[in-house]
Amino acid sequence: MQVSIETTSGLERRLTIGVPADTVEGEIEKRLKEAAKNIRINGFRKGKVPLKIVKQRYGAGVRQEVVGEVISRSFYEAAQKEDVKPAGQPSIQPKQMGEGQDLEFVATFEVYPEVELGDVSGFKVTRYSADITDEDIDKMIETLRKHQATWEEVDRAAAEGDQVDIDFTGTKDGEEFQGGKAEGHTLELGSNSMIPGFEDGIVGMKAGEEKTIKVTFPEDYQSDELKGADAEFAIKVNKVSEQKLPELKKPFFQKFGLEKGGIKTFQKEVKTNMERELNNALKAKVKSQVMDQLLEANEVDLPKALVANEIQVLRNQMMQRFGQQPKDFDPKSILPDTMFEEDAKRRVALGLIVGEVVKSADIKPEAKAVRKMVEEIASTYEDPQEVIDYYYSQRELLAGIESAVLEDQVVEHIVKQAEVSEETATYDEIMQPKA
Incomplete structure (x- = not known):
């Protein structure tokens, strides 16, 4: 040859x-x-x-x-x-x-490009800690109750938190515009799912009442025709319903897999799940800081083929979230490459950089850490041992866990060389950070 x-x-x-x-x-x-x-x-x-x-x-x-x-x-x-x-x-x-x-x-x-790693000793990382209070647990239980709530029709004026069934027609300069009309639309007041002023205009209306409200579309609205535009909506309320939360009794607990025990047992179960989610979120905060600084410290030429592959992976993930698509659905026209390009480039760059860290520091996934991660995943199922056995019998699944563990070890490897500070936060600050 x-x-x-x-x-x-x-x-x-x-x-x-x-x-x-x-x-x-x-x-x-x-x-x-x-x-x-x-x-x-x-x-x-x-x-x-x-x-x-x-x-x-x-x-x-x-x-x-x-x-x-x-x-x-x-x-x-x-x-x-x-x-x-x-x-x-x-x-x-x-x-x-x-x-x-x-x-x-x-x-x-x-x-594949040659990756020359920059110095990580100047990295600054903040480790956060947070406790879960009784108030946090109560708030979480209320959130779970709302997810299981039912709606009961009432004969009174609509208030924030109620659900309304409405017909509406939107006009701009006296002309109807595309997407501005609906019949039998269900809306929860206070959800902020409509443009500013729309939901506020319905508060106080009763079933059978009609009203025209004036609103202004946001400057960043997706339709160029309506960005910043003044408009009117003719609204008719068909029905007002209020939320009915389930009682904290056995039928409610059973929906979350708790067959025995009362409120105390349920609170303990909720706290365990919250602790798991909190620990994951705390790890993610550190990881995010490390990855951001790795990108800043290392310029990498990106192979176009890898970026294109990653774009397709991200597109497929979004299509799976959409569920079943119609036969004439064209993914690339509805979900163009530009939607995913920035994220794809970041993921490819980090993959190359992290791979070089693994190689240069000779990091290998620790068996104990792999086992721990599998057990954490399995703990959320009815038969944890069955899930553990399944993971260890499927090479592809286990390889995914090993990859995640390897990434965690890379983060810890870099944190050991970085300047680390400690901060205390609340559960909500960690789980629901402000934009």
Whole structure:
């Protein structure tokens, strides 16, 4: 095999590869002979079809298959020989593929960049701590009750916190605008799901009442036509309902998997879950600081192929959150690359930087830490041991845990070299930080 390599620009490389004709033709001949043993053609017994006829009938397909395999195999052998690490799949351009001729093709691809790590000793990291108070637990229980609440129709004026069923029609300069009309729309007053002033205008209205309110669309509204525009909404209230919270009794507790025990047991269970979420949030705050500073301290050339792959991963994740899509749904038109490009670049850059930290510091995932993370995940299920066994029987799942543990170890490795300060915060400040 003959190989030559050149740098075209930045991370892009071009390999020109030549494979002797004997290698290709020999493999084609071998496969045709193997196929001839099992082929049935009218007029011939099984295994007795002349090779010439087999070649006429199946030669083109076998050649295409063999050439594809030879190109793939020889590309990676050449990359290994030239000590280059391809980032993503190569673009293959055949130069010579004729029967009896040496196979020659050009592979254009990007390589992984060299990452030179900056000094991390100047990093500043704040470690937060927080306690969970009885008030925090009570607030969480009230939130859980609201999630399980029902709505009961009432004959009174609507107040904040109520749910209303409304019809509305929006107009701008006397003309209706797209998306400004609905019938039987359900709205919780105080949810701030509508533009400013809309929900406030409904407070005090009773079922059957109609009213026209004036509002101003925000300057950052998604529709260019309505940004900062004055508008009117004709509103009719069909129904007013108030929220009914479930009682703190067994039927409510059972919805959260608690079959035995009363309010004290439920409070203890809620606190355990809150502690787990708090610990994860505290770790995430430290990790976020470390990752932000790693990005600032290390400039990395990003292979376009890796960024494109990451964009597709992020798009797929969002599509999964949408659920089932209609047949004519075009992901790239509804969810263009630009929506995900910034996040994708950040994730690729951090992956390359963290990978270099792992390599330079020879960090390996600790078995105890992996086990602990699996047990934490399993603790939220009815049969934790069954979940633990499943994770350890699935190599791909366990590899994901090992990757997460490795990232945590990288963070701790850097924190040990950084300037660390301590701060105390409340549960709400950690879990619901202000923008």
